[in-house]
Amino acid sequence: METKVLRMLVPMALEGLKVTLGVFAITLIVSLPLAIVVAKLRMSNNKITSKITGTYIYIMRGTPLLLQLMFIFFGFYRVPYIGYPFSREQAIIIAFVLNYTAYFAEIFRGGINSIDVGQHEASLVLGLSKIHTFMKIILPQVIKNVMPSIGNEVITLVKDTSLVYILGSSDILKAARSVSNVYAAFSPYIYIGIVYLVIVAVLTKILDKIESKYNYYR
């Protein structure tokens, strides 16, 4: 019985792993840089800019990611004028990127605010430009400060990828569900649970490495 279960589960899980890790990687790669830009817009002196970004962040953090996925896939094409029928893959990436960018942006905003104003002033007196000051003086210090919070979100993202089932996408959790239904067994869920734990263990190691890389100064 258990060998039958595994024989069916392993190939499906490997296919599902592509979806799980794909959504995870693309979301991170796109969201993190985008979040820095959004954080700067949110902190802009321009009232309209900061209001618009504030509203975007409020909506993304104030509604479930599940609902956002459903809206972008099932609802967005019905919106007058701007509506567009996104493919399932497009809808998944858009929803995850929009959602995680909002969370990351708030983390970066807190990180940027925590930097002593003296760092800006010293840069200004030394003749550094605003953009150079941000990229070379402020941002490296921000990244050090926000690494623990970013790490938390990264771990949450791994688990959130399972929400793609709502659009009929086949990730590793979906593989477990299919096999479980065929054999009326619960064990596939246990195996897939272990897969999540392995992924998270690897990520934790990587995050620790990055954090300790920034330990060279205080």
Next chain:
Amino acid sequence: MVLLVENLSKSFGNNEVFHDISFSVNIGEIVCIRGKSGEGKTTLLRCLTSLETADKGSIKINNMYLCKEDNNNIKYAQKNELQAIRQEIGLVFQNFNLFPHMNIMENLMEAPLFLKNDTRENIKSRAEELLKSLELEGKEDSYPFQLSGGQQQRVAIARACMLNPSVLCFDEPTSALDDQTRGQISKIIKYLSSEGIAIIIVTHDNAFADEIAHRIITMKDGKITIEEQ
């Protein structure tokens, strides 16, 4: 005359910090600005270094106007001129504001490299020279947190000097120092002045001011009085 301040006024809302003050500083001169806490000493330094904008009056540094009176309005220099003026006047902050994630050499080289003042090799050897004359040899690869307060202050001085300023301002340079480091900083300031740099020191440390200053400016109730030493 390397710095000329004329009829300068500055308020924060209804709080008038100083009104209509004028003074000048010559090449290599050491001027101390004294006054009780809250009299506006830091604000004056911040106006000189363009961290604050003045409301009225003019500031001329090395024959360039940072700001000037333009029929009852104050007019600040344009962006690229401002860049040049900023390089002429340096500031050593009360808490130094070194870049914590950069080692000492990187702290010194960051601005001149960005401003493309010289080749990397020349900038580096200038930094080494400065570190040597400020008794910071061997600290090139250290990070600010690994240095004592006095050493951090000297790094901040070296960092400001990398741009060859005509004027160097200090905000309360003795506030965080013990007696021995205090002696060291006054030696360094005298050395910089002998090199032709005009020095402006904000301090409420009267003994220090008496020892070091060529001229003392006292701020009280938004006005200044000047005494030659």
